[in-house]
Amino acid sequence: MLNAAIRESTARAQVRLSVVHSSARPAGAVRPANSCSNCCLRDVCLPRGLPDASLRDVDELTTAKRRVARGTALYRSGDRFEMLFAVRSGAFKSVGVSRSGEEKVTGFYLPGEILGLDAINNDRQNYNAIALEDSEVCAIPFGKLQELALRIPELQQQLFRMLSRDIARDQGLMLLLGSMTAEQRIAAFLLSLSRRYKRLGYAAERFNLRMTREDIGNYLGLTLETVSRLLSRFHRDGLVSTQQREIELQDVEGLMEIVGHW
Amino acid sequence: MLNAAIRESTARAQVRLSVVHSSARPAGAVRPANSCSNCCLRDVCLPRGLPDASLRDVDELTTAKRRVARGTALYRSGDRFEMLFAVRSGAFKSVGVSRSGEEKVTGFYLPGEILGLDAINNDRQNYNAIALEDSEVCAIPFGKLQELALRIPELQQQLFRMLSRDIARDQGLMLLLGSMTAEQRIAAFLLSLSRRYKRLGYAAERFNLRMTREDIGNYLGLTLETVSRLLSRFHRDGLVSTQQREIELQDVEGLMEIVGHW
DNA sequence: CGCCTAATTGATTAGAATCAAGCTTTGTGG
DNA sequence: CCACAAAGCTTGATTCTAATCAATTAGGCG
Numbered sequence: 001m002l003n004a005a006i007r008e009s010t011a012r013a014q015v016r017l018s019v020v021h022s023s024a025r026p027a028g029a030v031r032p033a034n035s036c037s038n039c040c041l042r043d044v045c046l047p048r049g050l051p052d053a054s055l056r057d058v059d060e061l062t063t064a065k066r067r068v069a070r071g072t073a074l075y076r077s078g079d080r081f082e083m084l085f086a087v088r089s090g091a092f093k094s095v096g097v098s099r100s101g102e103e104k105v106t107g108f109y110l111p112g113e114i115l116g117l118d119a120i121n122n123d124r125q126n127y128n129a130i131a132l133e134d135s136e137v138c139a140i141p142f143g144k145l146q147e148l149a150l151r152i153p154e155l156q157q158q159l160f161r162m163l164s165r166d167i168a169r170d171q172g173l174m175l176l177l178g179s180m181t182a183e184q185r186i187a188a189f190l191l192s193l194s195r196r197y198k199r200l201g202y203a204a205e206r207f208n209l210r211m212t213r214e215d216i217g218n219y220l221g222l223t224l225e226t227v228s229r230l231l232s233r234f235h236r237d238g239l240v241s242t243q244q245r246e247i248e249l250q251d252v253e254g255l256m257e258i259v260g261h262w
Numbered sequence: 263m264l265n266a267a268i269r270e271s272t273a274r275a276q277v278r279l280s281v282v283h284s285s286a287r288p289a290g291a292v293r294p295a296n297s298c299s300n301c302c303l304r305d306v307c308l309p310r311g312l313p314d315a316s317l318r319d320v321d322e323l324t325t326a327k328r329r330v331a332r333g334t335a336l337y338r339s340g341d342r343f344e345m346l347f348a349v350r351s352g353a354f355k356s357v358g359v360s361r362s363g364e365e366k367v368t369g370f371y372l373p374g375e376i377l378g379l380d381a382i383n384n385d386r387q388n389y390n391a392i393a394l395e396d397s398e399v400c401a402i403p404f405g406k407l408q409e410l411a412l413r414i415p416e417l418q419q420q421l422f423r424m425l426s427r428d429i430a431r432d433q434g435l436m437l438l439l440g441s442m443t444a445e446q447r448i449a450a451f452l453l454s455l456s457r458r459y460k461r462l463g464y465a466a467e468r469f470n471l472r473m474t475r476e477d478i479g480n481y482l483g484l485t486l487e488t489v490s491r492l493l494s495r496f497h498r499d500g501l502v503s504t505q506q507r508e509i510e511l512q513d514v515e516g517l518m519e520i521v522g523h524w
Numbered sequence: 525c526g527c528c529t530a531a532t533t534g535a536t537t538a539g540a541a542t543c544a545a546g547c548t549t550t551g552t553g554g
Numbered sequence: 555c556c557a558c559a560a561a562g563c564t565t566g567a568t569t570c571t572a573a574t575c576a577a578t579t580a581g582g583c584g
Binding site (some may be wrong): 181182222223225226229244 | 539540541542547549
């Protein structure tokens, strides 16, 4: 019966994929409108915490939208850095590519999250940003944003917060990569995704992994075989239920116990 | 003869340690004065790139200095976040402590580098900042800094840059932890320290590792035994020369080759 | 001078990578 | 709309890197 439910949900997602604007959101959520002011992501995205008056100013910065088809790049490493991008719908991965062609996934980005913050420092993009599904982003010219931040203290503060949060998140991942077993990494990864979906108003215990096992493994410093094996084991042990990329967390407590007390 | 030179340098460092103000700097470098304006770190630290007029304003923010004895904490996880700290002399490590008591080193901080940026987001410190040697920091009240940044565009920009650089640096480490062998990690670590010392005007090829093998291992996701073994191997292979914590990089090219083409 | 911490080195083990084969799902073109 | 190809996933057997366990040695500090 779980499988049936999952299959149904997968089917729904597929249908919606064909119409970019109505991205795979749970029933009840409204699709993002054309400006921050009435975007349903306004409380988790850039304009978070801004007074209404300032919101208008931000609206004007973020009028440029861009659609990115699944598998294609929003930007590439080496591109001139001029814009930040807020994910409006869909999902992205950020990938470093070495000269020898090896790839390393450095992060995943869900709606309301900002791409490009790491590039502010050196005015070139450091990574490729690849859409994991048909997606849409708001392009935010950084120069103008910076000017605006001088006039709107709350905006400046929000920018500092977002940058700081990225640092904290990366440090969390370092912790994970540097001192956890494969089992702990997978559990921590699932819990982290769960929290982020919850923040967006999605179900925390059932969601779609928008990335392949290979992407997950690459991100976590594991091989795709190890990821697959451990997801199977978690399934056997009743911690989760997986059907391809649909996953249901059945024992959140158990997963937290595996991660341990970090 | 290398050993003799190294021993001499160790001895010098020790003597200087007893007098905090004249921290272990190479001959020729001037000790930091009491304000940013004439601090020898001004071009690598917070005031980097500020016009002279604005420098005065920053001077007033950064008058509070604090000495931290080796092994003691500048701040602890859970402390209220109110200040950023710029390292004036000495060195720090940032350590996460889990409820179960395990420790994880998340970063090392040299003179001119800023501690606490990750805490802006949640107004509590996330880590313990521990001095690796007798050190001195400038305390910078973040609230006031933020106000000042609204008036000085260059300062705002510099703050964005510093935050962004921290993100980029952490992502570099993630890459390292997630996809490099022990050998590559050590080589990358040594090269990274070398670059940072060079930036400060120290010798790039010979410096003092201010941290224990255990700290290095913890930071790199390795055991202290592995760190020790690999340093020994590098020594045997003529890549480096080590004498306790003094290290000389004898074949930078070779080390870069080990790291590969990231 | 002696104790305690840090570092080195060796032997053994364990966890995840690699190599390999087969299966499922998804997407495409006839 | 079906068939087939490609991509993604699962599972098993084997190998290898780094962890763990253990024993010394070297240095730094009181």
